[in-house]
Amino acid sequence: MAGGVGAPRPRAQAQTSAQPRRRRHQAASLPIDVIAAIVARSDPATLVRCAATCGDMRGRVADPGFRLRLRHADHRFVPSLLRGLLLGDRESTYRNDDPLDMYLLDATAGSLRRAAESFAPGEDGEPLELYMPLSAREGLVLVRDGDLHVCNLATGRFETLPPEPEFGGLCVLLVGDGEDAGGGAVGRPFQVVKASLVLEEKHRRLVVQTFSSELGTWGPCTEIRTPQIHGRNLHGYSQALRIRPLVAGGAVHWLCFTDTAAYVLKLRVRSAAAAPPRLAVTKLPERFPYNGGRFSNNGWWWWIRHLLVTMAPGGSPAVLVADKDKISAWTQSKHSARWNQQPQVVIECKAISRFLGNVVGEERERQHMRNWHSEQATNLVGFAERSGVVLIKLYDCFFWLDLQSKQIVSCFLDPSIRDKNVYCPYEMDISNWVPSFSAASL
Incomplete structure (x- = not known):
């Protein structure tokens, strides 16, 4: 028909030899x-x-x-593992044998809550009574109430250790890998290392004793000579080792300050049946600023200018130093492991101030900054090793500093925290990443 529309041809018929049919390719899968x-x-x-x-x-x-x-x-930090910060009322510090009024500064909710409301109850169904926390790692917390206990705050279960060594010292919790063998009541094998640095004139030594959950007992007391450490304890300090040790690369690291120099001690603790612990000591540069930082009468820091961290996941230890203008990092050379002679700036206090202003407004920011500068105290209260977060206290504000980005990522303001002791960051066990599946779901 003239001017008419022809009947449509089948699609296969419409293709010519110049237009071959396209082949469908299935996407490759990993x-x-x-x-x-x-x-x-x-x-x-x-x-x-x-x-x-x-x-x-x-x-x-x-x-x-x-x-x-x-x-x-160890190739990345995971900020979401940081559950929060354990705090306690300052007046409770004198009552080691009584439960503390413990609080969790929740990193996710940005709220201050009693610890009993934040964690699982004990095995008797009652709220878990927390005493003075000494160390926390991988979801476990080491506390003291006369005896030492290791608590799993996710399950409410705890394990009481045998009487600890009589020498005075600092205790550090190390957590192992397994979940069954040697896990005991808390579900994970662990070690508690107690250490004391003795700076006697003719017999300088590190005294170490380790508890193993796999053996259920304290190992032998070991004395490691430290003639390379010079000087005496700083005035007002009963212990040259500083609180807030770092566990990195399977070793415990402490800052050590004497009246003549600053050092970093690295203690590698072997398994219960292996060789005795090994110690390495490195001296910090002469220009390293260490002869400062107030110390309270009851043995707790009112503010801390120095903190051991790792600047990168799985990296070497570095020392953060805070002053009223900035937070700097003293790092080690990647090639020689020697300490660099100059620090690098991590963040300036002006950047912290700007973050605070964005949260609370310029007027309250100015008020807080006046209080901050009057005290000249930038308090480095803890480092969350899995999360890569440094916790900073300024007057009645807490800030979360992400070392990966060198940025403040969160802050919390509450006048009630001004008079509270800061104990340690609490990070959840990395196994809590993993969902539970029944056999039918696999």
């Missing part, structure tokens, strides 16, 4: 092992979403070997 390796480098939310995709992935995530990989993954 092997499950590669996906699991990628997920192990992600964050908890990504891990859960990936585990929900298929049974094979849920099986990989539920594998104990996968949890071990997470614990050994």
Whole structure:
């Protein structure tokens, strides 16, 4: 028909030899092992979403070997592991045998709550009574009430240690990898290291004794000679080792200040059946500013200018130093492991002030900064080793400093925290990344 519309041809008929049919290609998929390796480098939310995709992935995530990989993954910080900061009323410090009025400054909710309301109850169903926290790591907390106890705040279970060594010293909690063997009541194997640096003129030594949950007993007392440490304890200090040790690379690191020099001690503690602990001592540069920082009469810092950290995941120890203008880091050379002679600026206090102004407004910012400068106290209260977060206290404000970005990422203001003791950051166990699956879901 003239001017008419012809009947449509079938699609296959319409194609010519010059236009060959397109082939459909199926998108290539990654092997499950590669996906699991990628997920192990992600964050908890990504891990859960990936585990929900298929049974094979849920099986990989539920594998104990996968949890071990997470614990050994020192190639990144995971800020979401930081649950908060443990605080206590200052007047309770004198009552070591009574439960403290303990609080958790919640890193997620930005609220201050009693610890009994934040954690699981004890095995008797009653709120868990917390005493003076000494050290926290991987979801476990070491506390003292005359005896030493290790508590799992996620389950409310705790283990009481045998009587500790009689010498005075600092206690550090180290947490192992397994969840069954040697885990005891708290579900994870652990060690408690007690150490004291004795600076006698003719017999300088580090005294060390270690408790192992796998053996259920304290090991032998070891004395390691330290002739390379010179000087005496600073005036007003009964112990040359500073509180807030760092656990990195499987070793415990302490700052040590004498009246003539500053040092970093690195103690590598072996397993219960292995060789005795090994000690390495390095001297900080002559220009390192250490002869400062007030000390309270009852043995707690009112403010802390120095803090051991790692600037990068799995990196070497560095020392943060705070003054009224900035926070700087004294770091080690990557090639020689010697301390660099000049610090690097991590963050200026003006940047902290700007963050505060964005949160509370310029007027309250100016008020807080006047209080801050009158005290000239930038208090470095703790380092969350898995999260890579430094906790800073300025007057009645807490700030979260992310070392990866060198930025303030959060802050909390409450006048009630001004007179509270700061004990330690509390990070959840990295195994809490992993969802629980029944056999039917795999």
